[in-house]
Amino acid sequence: MKKFETFTGVVAGVDRANIDTDALIPKEHLKSIKRTGFGAALFSDWRYNDDESDNPEFVLNKPETKGAEILVARNNFGCGSSREHAVWAVVQYGFKAVIAPREGDVPAFADIFRNNCGKNGLLTIELSAAQVDEIFQTLEKEPGVKATVDLEAQTVTLHAAGGDDEYAFEIAPDLKKKLLEGLDDIALTLQYEADITAYEAAHS
Amino acid sequence: MSKTLFDKIWDAHVVKDLGNDEVLLYIDRHLVHEVTSPQAFEGLRLAGRPVRCPERTFATMDHNVPTDENRMNITDPIAKAQVDALTENAATTGVTLFPLGDDRQGVIHIIGPEQGIVLPGMTVVCGDSHTATHGAFGSIAFGIGTSEVEHVLATQTLRQKKPKNYKVEFTGTLQPGVTAKDMVLKLISIIGTAGGTGCAFEFCGEAIRVLSMEGRLTICNMAIEAGARAGLVAPDQITFDYVASGNRVYAPKGEELEKAIENWKQFYTDEGASFDHELTIDVTTLAPQVTWGTSPGMGVDVTGEVPALDAVPEYSPADVRAALDYMGLEPGMKMTDIQIETVFIGSCTNGRLEDLREAAEYIKGKKVANGVRMLVVPGSEAVRYAAEKERLDRIFVEAGAEWRYAGCSMCLAMNADKLRDKERCASTSNRNFEGRQGKGGRTHLVSPKMAAAAAVHGHFVDIREEL
Numbered sequence: 001m002k003k004f005e006t007f008t009g010v011v012a013g014v015d016r017a018n019i020d021t022d023a024l025i026p027k028e029h030l031k032s033i034k035r036t037g038f039g040a041a042l043f044s045d046w047r048y049n050d051d052e053s054d055n056p057e058f059v060l061n062k063p064e065t066k067g068a069e070i071l072v073a074r075n076n077f078g079c080g081s082s083r084e085h086a087v088w089a090v091v092q093y094g095f096k097a098v099i100a101p102r103e104g105d106v107p108a109f110a111d112i113f114r115n116n117c118g119k120n121g122l123l124t125i126e127l128s129a130a131q132v133d134e135i136f137q138t139l140e141k142e143p144g145v146k147a148t149v150d151l152e153a154q155t156v157t158l159h160a161a162g163g164d165d166e167y168a169f170e171i172a173p174d175l176k177k178k179l180l181e182g183l184d185d186i187a188l189t190l191q192y193e194a195d196i197t198a199y200e201a202a203h204s
Numbered sequence: 205m206s207k208t209l210f211d212k213i214w215d216a217h218v219v220k221d222l223g224n225d226e227v228l229l230y231i232d233r234h235l236v237h238e239v240t241s242p243q244a245f246e247g248l249r250l251a252g253r254p255v256r257c258p259e260r261t262f263a264t265m266d267h268n269v270p271t272d273e274n275r276m277n278i279t280d281p282i283a284k285a286q287v288d289a290l291t292e293n294a295a296t297t298g299v300t301l302f303p304l305g306d307d308r309q310g311v312i313h314i315i316g317p318e319q320g321i322v323l324p325g326m327t328v329v330c331g332d333s334h335t336a337t338h339g340a341f342g343s344i345a346f347g348i349g350t351s352e353v354e355h356v357l358a359t360q361t362l363r364q365k366k367p368k369n370y371k372v373e374f375t376g377t378l379q380p381g382v383t384a385k386d387m388v389l390k391l392i393s394i395i396g397t398a399g400g401t402g403c404a405f406e407f408c409g410e411a412i413r414v415l416s417m418e419g420r421l422t423i424c425n426m427a428i429e430a431g432a433r434a435g436l437v438a439p440d441q442i443t444f445d446y447v448a449s450g451n452r453v454y455a456p457k458g459e460e461l462e463k464a465i466e467n468w469k470q471f472y473t474d475e476g477a478s479f480d481h482e483l484t485i486d487v488t489t490l491a492p493q494v495t496w497g498t499s500p501g502m503g504v505d506v507t508g509e510v511p512a513l514d515a516v517p518e519y520s521p522a523d524v525r526a527a528l529d530y531m532g533l534e535p536g537m538k539m540t541d542i543q544i545e546t547v548f549i550g551s552c553t554n555g556r557l558e559d560l561r562e563a564a565e566y567i568k569g570k571k572v573a574n575g576v577r578m579l580v581v582p583g584s585e586a587v588r589y590a591a592e593k594e595r596l597d598r599i600f601v602e603a604g605a606e607w608r609y610a611g612c613s614m615c616l617a618m619n620a621d622k623l624r625d626k627e628r629c630a631s632t633s634n635r636n637f638e639g640r641q642g643k644g645g646r647t648h649l650v651s652p653k654m655a656a657a658a659a660v661h662g663h664f665v666d667i668r669e670e671l
């Protein structure tokens with residue numbers, strides 16, 4: 001896994017709640033046995049017309065937002081299946097961070113999806129509903145606006161025409177460390193090999 | 205200290221406390237299928253790591269296999285590549301595989317219980333969100349992503365944070381014709397598809413206690429549709445009888461089974477144990493449920509109507525509008541006026557023998573309505589054999605339905621069984637997302653009995669009036 005470094009990139013907004021994994025990567029694209037090549041399939045039902053040409057209305061096909069690195073959506077993002085391909089598609093398209101709002105009891109990101117993001121170096125940023133509303137308003141006025149994500153400082157800074165808007169976010173310290181250091185879970189766990197063996201001996 | 209069922213099993217599987225609320229959790233059973241495993245095996249190979257416990261790992265092909273006569277001959281090149289990759293990966297790592305054509309092949313969540321692979325008190329994972337199914341035995345079972353599949357293959361453990369405990373009590377007695385499927389659809393429409401996020405459900409109450417294992421499996425199967433990671437039912441005599449019955453190759457037998465049962469009796473929630481959330485649903489007046497939208501939480505009583513845009517608490521009017529546009533429905537339409545073109549009976553939600561029996565019992569001597577296509581896909585080859593022994597296949601075929609071989613089939617339409625654009629389907633599966641059963645296809649989730657009745661009438665009917 002690559003280390004997560006501070007970056008500045010274009011922000012693209014998909015103004016929908018409950019964007020499920022079927023929308024992120026329709027299942028026709030799940031049949032690969034490889035780990036790469038899923039970026040082109042991201043949002044493909046919305047991104048492409050039936051004849052496979054680009055749908056010019058979709059945000060990732062607009063010239064200003066093509067190649068965006070920060071995705072903004074509404075709550076319960078990534079609900080649906082546990083397919084990690086959905087995260088791979090988001091990452092392999094080139095996104096490095098996804099922003100969504102928690103609203104009351106409805107989480108910003110679905111559980112398994114958020115978990116899978118952490119394992120693939122994709123940062124999930126939870127902001128308030130009001131903050132995400134603000135970002136969508138800016139995107140409406142200034143398509144192609146950029147933002148800087150600084151994980152060390154836990155901030156997203158939207159570089160709007162009228163000046164920077166900085167938003168602070170929370171992240172679990174262990175996940176933050178893992179992302180910053182680009183650590184692989186399996187290697188971390190194998191440090192406890194002796195504990196696993198002892199558990200197995202005690203329970204066989 | 206009093207503990208919940210979930211906490212007892214969890215605590216018994218902690219290998220090490222990693223700090224920050226995270227533990228290393230031992231995994232007793234790892235189930236594997238062809239779609240989410242190739243990259244995990246690839247990752248292991250690239251890192252030069254072996255499978256730690258092949259004897260705890262069981263694999264089958266289910267998601268993309270054809271279910272018709274020609275099923276052994278997979279023509280879709282990518283499906284074939286996945287199936288071949290699993291065959292190869294199982295052979296080189298020593299993982300047990302139930303391949304296509306084997307008597308024990310089937311949907312992974314059907315064969316786990318059926319073969320006695322999953323037992324009370326275990327931790328069970330699979331790279332598939334419907335792994336929650338296995339919680340019906342009183343085990344902790346949850347879906348994981350492919351990176352985690354690789355992690356379990358390499359270490360037989362997972363790094364996990366403990367979910368919260370959520371008690372869902374079903375009281376009262378179901379009316380005839382109303383089933384476990386209706387109970388869980390009702391739950392999801394009450395709390396929404398995110399209502400259980402971060403939690404493990406424990407399903408309890410008298411309406412759960414009288415359910416068969418099949419019914420409990422159906423309810424736990426859809427825990428994930430309410431956002432929960434897992435759903436559990438405490439094991440009881442019904443569980444023990446299920447494990448002792450049939451030909452469950454991997455379950456203990458004889459004296460060993462008796463000893464195991466004594467041990468399993470500790471798996472219940474202690475008096476006074478506290479839950480983070482609690483909900484009680486009285487099923488006495490529960491009507492059969494039908495979904496009208498593109499989320500499993502968008503459901504109503506069959507006697508009801510497609511709701512007004514602002515009448516669905518868990519969804520915004522815009523979400524409801526988008527769902528209705530996709531589904532080709534308008535507020536105020538009676539659910540019983542909705543005409544269907546296809547019926548799918550199968551999946552890990554409702555593809556077990558009891559489900560097929562219930563549908564067959566209704567459809568016996570009747571005919572599928574003109575213009576309706578009905579697909580009956582047993583959840584496993586063992587279910588197919590058992591059903592054929594009871595001649596259920598004849599009943600379905602005589603009614604005009606297609607009788608298939610085992611697989612996920614139209615539950616997710618990764619094989620050739622798909623809905624066409626705008627085709628409307630009464631389905632016993634678990635997801636009605638846009639495009640789930642084929643691009644543009646319109647899915648209504650129902651129980652097997654309700655699906656069979658819809659097949660005969662060509663539209664939804666209240667099964668209670670048919671009995």
Ligand code: SF4
Nearest residue numbers: 334551552612615616
């Ligand atoms: S039957 Fe459907 S829900 Fe179950 S494992 Fe197969 S695709 Fe998933």
